[in-house]
Amino acid sequence: MHATVARTASGPNLRQKLAARGFDAVTLLVLPAAIFSLCLFVYPFAFGLILSFEPKNGGWLANYQRFFADAYLYDTIYKTLALAIPVTLLNLVLAVPVAFRVRLMRHQRLLTTILVLPITLGTVLVAEGLLNYLGPQGWFNRTLMTLGIISQPLRLVHNYWGVFASLVITGFPFTFLLTLSYVTGIDPALEQAGATLGASAWQRFRHIYLPLLMPGFAITFCLSFVQAFSVFPSAVLLGEPAGPTRVISIAAYQAAFEEYDYSMASAVAMIMGFVQLAIVIAVLASRGLFYRGPATGAKG
Amino acid sequence: MAIALSQFNEVRLDRVSRDFGALNALREINLTIQRGEFIALLGPSGCGKSTTLNCIAGLLPVTGGAIWLDKSRVDTLKPEERGFGMVFQNYALFPHLNVRQNIGFGLKMRGTPKAEMERKIDEALNLVRLQGQGHKLPGQLSGGQQQRVAIARAIVIEPPLVLMDEPLSNLDAKLRLEMRAEIRRIHNELGATTIYVTHDQDEALSLADRIVVLRDGLVRQVGTPKELYEAPEHLDVADFMGFRNKLKGKLVASSNGRAIVDVEGARISGRTRETIPDGSTAYVAIRPDDLVIGEPGGNALAVSVDTAEYRGREFVGTAHTKGGLELVFRSFQAVEPGTAVHLVAGEDNTLVFSEPV
Numbered sequence: 001m002h003a004t005v006a007r008t009a010s011g012p013n014l015r016q017k018l019a020a021r022g023f024d025a026v027t028l029l030v031l032p033a034a035i036f037s038l039c040l041f042v043y044p045f046a047f048g049l050i051l052s053f054e055p056k057n058g059g060w061l062a063n064y065q066r067f068f069a070d071a072y073l074y075d076t077i078y079k080t081l082a083l084a085i086p087v088t089l090l091n092l093v094l095a096v097p098v099a100f101r102v103r104l105m106r107h108q109r110l111l112t113t114i115l116v117l118p119i120t121l122g123t124v125l126v127a128e129g130l131l132n133y134l135g136p137q138g139w140f141n142r143t144l145m146t147l148g149i150i151s152q153p154l155r156l157v158h159n160y161w162g163v164f165a166s167l168v169i170t171g172f173p174f175t176f177l178l179t180l181s182y183v184t185g186i187d188p189a190l191e192q193a194g195a196t197l198g199a200s201a202w203q204r205f206r207h208i209y210l211p212l213l214m215p216g217f218a219i220t221f222c223l224s225f226v227q228a229f230s231v232f233p234s235a236v237l238l239g240e241p242a243g244p245t246r247v248i249s250i251a252a253y254q255a256a257f258e259e260y261d262y263s264m265a266s267a268v269a270m271i272m273g274f275v276q277l278a279i280v281i282a283v284l285a286s287r288g289l290f291y292r293g294p295a296t297g298a299k300g
Numbered sequence: 301m302a303i304a305l306s307q308f309n310e311v312r313l314d315r316v317s318r319d320f321g322a323l324n325a326l327r328e329i330n331l332t333i334q335r336g337e338f339i340a341l342l343g344p345s346g347c348g349k350s351t352t353l354n355c356i357a358g359l360l361p362v363t364g365g366a367i368w369l370d371k372s373r374v375d376t377l378k379p380e381e382r383g384f385g386m387v388f389q390n391y392a393l394f395p396h397l398n399v400r401q402n403i404g405f406g407l408k409m410r411g412t413p414k415a416e417m418e419r420k421i422d423e424a425l426n427l428v429r430l431q432g433q434g435h436k437l438p439g440q441l442s443g444g445q446q447q448r449v450a451i452a453r454a455i456v457i458e459p460p461l462v463l464m465d466e467p468l469s470n471l472d473a474k475l476r477l478e479m480r481a482e483i484r485r486i487h488n489e490l491g492a493t494t495i496y497v498t499h500d501q502d503e504a505l506s507l508a509d510r511i512v513v514l515r516d517g518l519v520r521q522v523g524t525p526k527e528l529y530e531a532p533e534h535l536d537v538a539d540f541m542g543f544r545n546k547l548k549g550k551l552v553a554s555s556n557g558r559a560i561v562d563v564e565g566a567r568i569s570g571r572t573r574e575t576i577p578d579g580s581t582a583y584v585a586i587r588p589d590d591l592v593i594g595e596p597g598g599n600a601l602a603v604s605v606d607t608a609e610y611r612g613r614e615f616v617g618t619a620h621t622k623g624g625l626e627l628v629f630r631s632f633q634a635v636e637p638g639t640a641v642h643l644v645a646g647e648d649n650t651l652v653f654s655e656p657v
Contacts, residue, residue, distance in 0.1 A: 189392035192359050195379040196386040197406035211396045291396030
């Protein structure tokens with residue numbers, strides 16, 4: 001590797017110049033990652049993009065025209081958003097108070113481990129568990145019926161709420177961990193200063209923590225949202241894949257493996273990516289409204 | 301000056317204790333502070349001085365005793381209900397708010413009308429000499445300026461008590477001296493009551509009306525800077541007041557507040573406040589300033605010089621005796637390491653203490 005650099009760089013002068021700009025032999029360590037992302041991300045993306053403009057029938061835009069003309073297809077965008085956005089917001093709203101509490105705890109690691117378990121279990125196992133637990137003959141309904149609170153089992157799976165519950169369970173740990181790292185990154189002396197200045201607990205959150213955490217919340221929202229938006233297994237297992245939980249990834253799956261129309265599937269994937277990107281850009285751009293410097297007390 | 305601090309007569313700490321599990325960080329601290337006083341809490345790290353301050357501020361609950369502001373008990377109140385102004389060691393300025401918003405934070409929390417708030421912020425900015433810097437964010441200010449903002453923010457809420465936790469420890473030496481004078485000026489101009497935590501004896505001596513020396517969670521001595529400097533009551537307080545030489549020996553004789561101690565065969569005499577039995581172990585405490593090269597004889601120790609550091613007007617040397625006692629002394633001329641000299645202790649400033657318990 002080093003020899004290549006020496007040959008291409010004509011003499012030590014150029015090498016020194018490059019080094020001054022931050023390019024030296026160490027820069028080559030970027031190569032594996034660059035190759036990796038080129039092969040596994042850039043190439044398939046470009047391939048899919050081109051493929052989506054080569055439909056089975058019709059002009060080069062035919063796939064997109066078909067998607068936006070057919071309610072059965074374009075409705076998947078709303079259905080996915082109707083799941084992903086409330087789930088992400090709920091996770092964030094739940095994660096903040098928990099993170100604020102955990103921040104002060106001594107056995108933080110134990111609790112963090114417990115909370116992270118659902119991530120390692122994977123969505124399919126969680127979906128299966130929920131089917132047993134929340135199903136018509138599941139413990140949840142049986143307990144409520146035994147206690148006489150309900151007479152008929154509640155319908156909690158094979159609909160919107162089944163998918164919703166599974167997305168909250170699998171998404172929460174991720175959202176929580178990110179939130180916790182942002183919350184603990186704020187100098188506790190700032191809150192103490194707020195308290196000595198007469199701010200109540202709510203005012204300290206509202207005027208000190210919230211403004212400093214907003215940029216972090218935006219990133220957390222984006223990452224959690226992207227995860228929830230690409231929901232597939234739980235939408236099939238716990239939802240109504242033909243009805244209210246026919247999310248966009250199901251549409252792509254059907255195009256690819258039921259109609260064997262890879263071109264159409266690519267187009268759906270592109271639309272899915274575009275919607276995600278649009279939301280992420282909008283959220284990240286809003287960070288500009290907030291303070292984004294270091295969140296510790298400025299040092300002397 | 302329109303910033304008028306709340307009126308009261310005294311703050312009283314009544315047997316205040318604070319335990320962290322099995323550790324007694326504060327053990328029954330008793331202290332009464334009069335309005336207008338500048339009190340320094342002085343001690344080595346871990347002595348409980350910051351804990352005391354945090355207990356007064358309400359950032360740490362006390363585990364025993366009570367804190368009184370005149371007739372009202374404050375240790376049961378939340379920090380936001382006490383209304384004491386606090387200056388933090390790292391300033392704890394809100395990084396997302398500009399200087400004016402930082403200073404106005406406490407006023408805003410109190411729902412102060414806008415016009416009055418602006419006027420008070422202006423006055424506070426004038427007081428700390430930061431006119432024209434109001435729109436800047438804390439990150440754009442130098443350390444000294446941030447310090448001024450932190451002080452302005454604490455005093456603008458007109459607190460009965462201003463608490464400062466090692467406020468100068470993050471500044472460089474020159475700025476520290478400047479800000480020290482500023483803090484005293486602001487204290488005087490406002491007629492504030494200030495409790496100031498520091499581990500720096502110079503700071504405590506130059507700023508405070510009274511100094512409280514703490515060690516292991518206990519009050520060791522309370523007194524004016526002059527009292528502490530000239531007549532420390534314990535060996536550890538003396539150590540903190542610059543008596544760097546502590547020589548162990550045997551008491552030979554004592555009378556009328558004077559004692560003679562045998563240190564490795566040399567007779568050293570000094571003042572004492574204690575009655576120490578003849579023949580028992582005693583410590584002689586001498587400041588480096590009061591230990592100079594001289595003639596053999598009374599109050600002199602034979603030593604061999606180890607180092608001599610140039611300090612401008614003088615040299616500060618280290619030396620050891622035959623018996624291995626380490627000494628720090630002052631010299632007006634250069635001395636070569638290895639030279640054998642006699643160090644003479646000034647009688648009036650030499651103190652004799654009994655063995656610490």
